[in-house]
Amino acid sequence: MSKERPLISVIIPIYNIKEYLERCVLSVCGQTYDHLEILLVDDGSTDGTGLLCDELAKRDERIRVFHKENGGSSSARNLGISKARGEYLGFVDSDDYISEEMYELLMDAVLRHEVDIAQVGRDEIDAEGNSLPNICTPPEKEDFITSEVFFRELLMHRGDCSFCTKLVSAKMFQGKGFPVGELNEDFKLLIQMLQETRGVVSLPMQAYHVFYRIGSNTRKQDKEDFSRVYGDCVDNADLAVKLVENMEGLGKDSRRDFLKVAMRFGLFQRLEYLLHIPISQMTKNNGQYREICRYVRKHWWDTVKSPYLTKKNKVYLLLFAVAPKGIRVVHRRLKKG
Numbered sequence: 001m002s003k004e005r006p007l008i009s010v011i012i013p014i015y016n017i018k019e020y021l022e023r024c025v026l027s028v029c030g031q032t033y034d035h036l037e038i039l040l041v042d043d044g045s046t047d048g049t050g051l052l053c054d055e056l057a058k059r060d061e062r063i064r065v066f067h068k069e070n071g072g073s074s075s076a077r078n079l080g081i082s083k084a085r086g087e088y089l090g091f092v093d094s095d096d097y098i099s100e101e102m103y104e105l106l107m108d109a110v111l112r113h114e115v116d117i118a119q120v121g122r123d124e125i126d127a128e129g130n131s132l133p134n135i136c137t138p139p140e141k142e143d144f145i146t147s148e149v150f151f152r153e154l155l156m157h158r159g160d161c162s163f164c165t166k167l168v169s170a171k172m173f174q175g176k177g178f179p180v181g182e183l184n185e186d187f188k189l190l191i192q193m194l195q196e197t198r199g200v201v202s203l204p205m206q207a208y209h210v211f212y213r214i215g216s217n218t219r220k221q222d223k224e225d226f227s228r229v230y231g232d233c234v235d236n237a238d239l240a241v242k243l244v245e246n247m248e249g250l251g252k253d254s255r256r257d258f259l260k261v262a263m264r265f266g267l268f269q270r271l272e273y274l275l276h277i278p279i280s281q282m283t284k285n286n287g288q289y290r291e292i293c294r295y296v297r298k299h300w301w302d303t304v305k306s307p308y309l310t311k312k313n314k315v316y317l318l319l320f321a322v323a324p325k326g327i328r329v330v331h332r333r334l335k336k337g
Contacts, residue, residue, distance in 0.1 A: 005033075005035050005107070006035070006086070006087040006088055006107065006111075007035055007036065007037065007085060007086040007087055007088075008033065008035065008036040008037075008086050008087075008088045008089070008090055008103055008107065008167065009036070009037050009039060009080070009084035009085060009086030009088070009089050009090070009170070010028050010036055010037070010038050010039065010089075010090045010091070010092060010103070011039045011041065011077055011080030011081065011084065011089060011090070011091050011092075012024065012025065012028070012038065012039065012040050012041065012080075012091075012092050012093075012094050013041050013043055013073045013076030013077050013080070013091075013093070013094065014040055014041060014042050014043060014045060014049055014053060014076070014094045015042075015043040015044065015045050015049070015070065015073075015076075015094070016045045016046060016047045016049055017045075017049055017094040017095055018045075018047050018048050018049045018052055020094065020095045020211065020213075021049060021052055021053070021056075021094050022052070022056065023097050024092060024093075024094050024095065024096060024097050025038065025040065025056050025063070027092075027097035027098045027099075027100070028092060028098065029059075029060050029062070029063075030100050031098075031100055031101075031102065031103050031104065032100055032101050032103075032104040033101075033103040033104040033107055034062075036062060036086070036103065037062050037063075037064060037084075037085060037086060038060070038062055038063045038064070039064050039066065039080040039083060039084060040053045040056065040057070040063060040064070040065045040066070041066045041068065041076040041077070041079050041080045042065065042066065042067045042068065043068060043069075043070050043071060043072070043073070043075070043076040044067075044068060044069050044070030044071070050067055053065045053067075064083070066079055066080070066083060071180065072180060072181065073093075073178075073185075074177070074178035074179060074180045074181070074182070074185045075180045077091060077177075077178045078177040078178055078180070081173050081177060084170065086170060087169065087170055088107065088110065088167050088168065088169055088170060089167075089168050089169075089170050089173065090103060090106075090164075090166070090167050090168075091163045091164050091166075092164055092208075093164055093210075095211045095213060096164065096208065096209055096210050096211050097209050097211070098207060098208050098209065099205075099207040099208075099209070101207065102120055102207035102208065103167065105120065105203055105205070105207065106118045106119075106120060106166075106167035106203070107167060109142065109201040109203060110167055110169075110201070113144055113201045115144070115197070115198065115199060115200065115201050116168065116169040116171070116172050116193075116197040117166055117167070117168050117169070117172070117193070117197060117199075117200045117201070118166065118167050118200065118201040118202075118203065119160060119165045119166040119167075119200060119201070119202050119203065120138070120165050120202075120203045120205055120206065120207040120208055121134075121136065121137070121138030121160075121165065121202075121203070121204070121205060121206040121207070121208070122135070122136070122160070122162065122164070122165050122206055122207075122208040122209070122210055123206040123208075123209055123210065124210040124212050125209060125210065125211055125212065126212050126213070127211075127212070127213045132212060134206075135160070136158070136159065136160040138202065138203070138204050138205060138206060139202050139203075139204050140204055141204050142201065142202070142203055142204060143201070143202045143204075144199055144200075144201050144202075145199055145200050145201075145202055146198065146199040147194040147195070147197055147198060147199050147200070148247070148250075148258075149199075150194060150199065150200050151191060151194050151240075151243075151244075152258065152261055154187065154190070154191065155240060155261050155262055155264070155265040156261060156264075156265075156308070157265075157268070161186045161187040161190045161191075162186050162208075163186050163189070163190070164208055164210075165208045166200075168193075172193050172196065172197065176189060176192065176193070177189075182228075182232045182235075183228050183229045183232050184229065184232045184233055184236055187233075187236050188236050188239060191236075191239070191240055191243060192243070195243060195247070229276075230269070230272050230273035230276050230277060231273065231277075231288055233269040233272060233273065234266075234269050234270055234273055234288070234292060236269070237262075237265050237266040237269040237270075238266065240262055240265055240266075241259075241262045241263070241265075241266060244258050244259055244261075244262045245259070260306065260307065260308060261308060263299070263302050263306065264306050264308035264309055266295075266299075267296070267299060267302065267303055267306070267309060267313075267317060268309065268313060270292045270295060270296055270317075271296075271313060271316055271317055271320070273292055274292065274293075274296070274320050274324055274327075274328065275316070275328070275331070277289065279325065279328050279329065279332070282324060282325045282328065293320070293321075293324050296317055296320055296321045296324075297321045300317075300318060300321050303317045303318060303321075304318070
């Protein structure tokens with residue numbers, strides 16, 4: 001393959017993943033699009049993963065390794081972005097792997113459509129090798145999606161915000177990075193990027209393979225993470241509303257409907273928060289919890305008249321507006337029963 005083709009920098013944030021790292025890295029090394037560099041960012045691993053990174057770099061001259069103190073996936077990705085030499089960036093989580101043609105297909109789509117972002121579909125596989133239900137369904141055929149429509153699909157929970165399934169022009173990261181310390185960082189960064197590009201090309205195949213394992217550093221399920229995840233989702237919902245309010249080129253009717261979609265997103269994210277935080281955290285001392293309860297009460301009429309919330313969503317939101325902690329207790333008993 002000609003080296004005149006654009007260079008892709010594939011950034012892999014790594015932390016204590018020795019058992020699965022080689023599979024991940026080899027799947028990137030084996031890409032049919034071979035004009036790429038692979039940046040392994042060791043985020044302070046303590047299990048020998050850092051040494052494995054160095055060993056893998058000896059096998060392929062395209063691999064560069066960076067060791068840093070532990071700071072989380074976003075800080076590792078951001079370091080990779082700062083060191084990347086490519087015109088386009090891709091991201092792979094260290095316990096996942098990719099099909100050999102993924103970046104070939106993504107680059108072809110980017111160049112043909114002259115866009116900044118292209119994406120493939122993803123599937124999920126558990127530790128026993130079983131396929132899990134799709135989070136996002138890829139299109140039946142290649143599809144160009146305008147930024148406005150893609151943003152709307154994200155707010156309706158039908159789009160894919162993951163950067164792992166995407167190839168993105170490096171210029172889109174100028175002055176930007178993944179928010180450190182947040183657990184929904186992809187969504188927050190992507191919706192800001194969508195304001196600066198005309199759209200996304202979506203390809204009809206699942207070329208990114210998510211390996212869902214218990215204890216994954218990127219997919220933890222403990223109670224503290226639940227609170228942070230859904231709290232961050234609420235913050236992102238508020239950002240989304242502000243972006244919609246400031247979007248240019250929308251007609252009066254389109255803006256009004258888009259705001260209803262954004263309102264639905266904000267209410268739904270708050271419902272998820274109230275359904276998932278530990279009951280022990282539903283106290284007057286929890287400022288975010290109090291604010292979310294106030295918001296749900298304030299927007300009860302928006303809940304009733306929303307064309308985008310389901311009847312079940314509306315019932316739960318209206319009940320939470322009255323007695324949030326009591327409803328959670330009843331909800332927990334019903335789930336156990």
